[in-house]
Amino acid sequence: MGRATHQGGRTAPSTLASLGVNAEAERLYRHLLRNGPVSPRELATALGQSPAEVREHAESLAARQLVSRTAGVPERWAAAAPEVAVERLIGYRQGELSRARAGLTDLIAEYRAGHRPGEAPGPVEVLEGSEVCRRRYAQAVANTTRELLVLSRPPFLIGEGVTVDVLGVLDRNVHCRSVYDRLALELPGSLKDITTYQAAGEQVRVLDALPVKVLISDRTTALLPGGDDRPGQWLAVTGGSLVAGLVSLFELLWERSVPLTSADGSPGVDDTGLPALDIQLLGLLFAGLTDAAIARQLETSVRTVQRRLTRLMARAGVDNRAQLAWQAARGGWLTP
Numbered sequence: 587m588g589r590a591t592h593q594g595g596r597t598a599p600s601t602l603a604s605l606g607v608n609a610e611a612e613r614l615y616r617h618l619l620r621n622g623p624v625s626p627r628e629l630a631t632a633l634g635q636s637p638a639e640v641r642e643h644a645e646s647l648a649a650r651q652l653v654s655r656t657a658g659v660p661e662r663w664a665a666a667a668p669e670v671a672v673e674r675l676i677g678y679r680q681g682e683l684s685r686a687r688a689g690l691t692d693l694i695a696e697y698r699a700g701h702r703p704g705e706a707p708g709p710v711e712v713l714e715g716s717e718v719c720r721r722r723y724a725q726a727v728a729n730t731t732r733e734l735l736v737l738s739r740p741p742f743l744i745g746e747g748v749t750v751d752v753l754g755v756l757d758r759n760v761h762c763r764s765v766y767d768r769l770a771l772e773l774p775g776s777l778k779d780i781t782t783y784q785a786a787g788e789q790v791r792v793l794d795a796l797p798v799k800v801l802i803s804d805r806t807t808a809l810l811p812g813g814d815d816r817p818g819q820w821l822a823v824t825g826g827s828l829v830a831g832l833v834s835l836f837e838l839l840w841e842r843s844v845p846l847t848s849a850d851g852s853p854g855v856d857d858t859g860l861p862a863l864d865i866q867l868l869g870l871l872f873a874g875l876t877d878a879a880i881a882r883q884l885e886t887s888v889r890t891v892q893r894r895l896t897r898l899m900a901r902a903g904v905d906n907r908a909q910l911a912w913q914a915a916r917g918g919w920l921t922p
Contacts, residue, residue, distance in 0.1 A: 719820040
């Protein structure tokens with residue numbers, strides 16, 4: 587998750603970190619949203635920052651068109667409406683992802699044009715056959731010693747006869763981060779497995795639609811499918827620049843993804859006062875799952891999910907789910 591910002595004596599979750607806005611700049615933006623145009627001197631006093639820091643953060647926000655100077659004396663800073671300014675930044679990031687995806691497709695196409703299947707020239711090896719791909723995948727996981735990065739979406743590679751010991755890797759204190767395609771969370775039983783990995787230390791996020799799936803081991807080796815039209819073919823990449831490019835793609839997708847809040851299933855409540863089941867329900871809702879998919883993962887009925895959401899909206903004093911999301915973010919309900 588992004589760094590937290592301090593707001594009115596409590597910690598509020600950072601919502602702009604994935605858009606390139608650091609925590610202190612976001613504090614300034616939130617202050618302007620709440621208080622209207624404010625002079626640099628007043629900002630420095632309210633935020634406990636030096637005038638130079640205020641100027642630096644304000645100018646960085648102005649470069650992203652999140653704030654602007656007002657006319658008149660003394661000079662004041664004013665916040666742009668978030669529904670316009672933030673939406674503009676989100677659109678820019680989506681464009682970056684589209685360009686990254688196009689670049690990856692070009693790399694794969696160039697490789698295929700220059701090499702015959704089965705060859706292992708230079709930094710890329712073609713793996714043919716589901717069994718070969720599965721075993722290489724399990725081997726890459728088992729050999730990881732420092733960091734494991736995964737973009738995961740259906741259909742999954744691992745099948746019968748091959749065991750991937752993710753828990754064993756986590757037991758060795760390997761730093762594991764995974765971004766799941768939303769469709770992966772809709773598969774029966776998937777949430778139980780993911781929750782188990784989270785409890786063991788894996789960091790999990792969700793994105794509405796992943797452009798590719800890949801496993802990166804220790805930032806030195808990457809495995810990814812050869813293409814949707816070749817289900818039995820994967821590529822094993824060991825070239826430094828190619829793996830570095832895939833790591834950059836992972837980090838970009840990680841910034842855009844939504845943290846998946848887990849719950850231990852206990853009947854108690856956390857420090858927000860919300861039952862653990864409600865925390866998990868909100869995490870799945872904001873990850874983009876439908877009411878029916880949430881009900882399947884929580885092993886309950888759609889009516890129960892809807893009843894809990896209605897109760898949460900009443901608690902937050904809001905009328906719809908969009909407002910509930912905003913209130914949950916402001917109140918830190920989904921902060922582990």
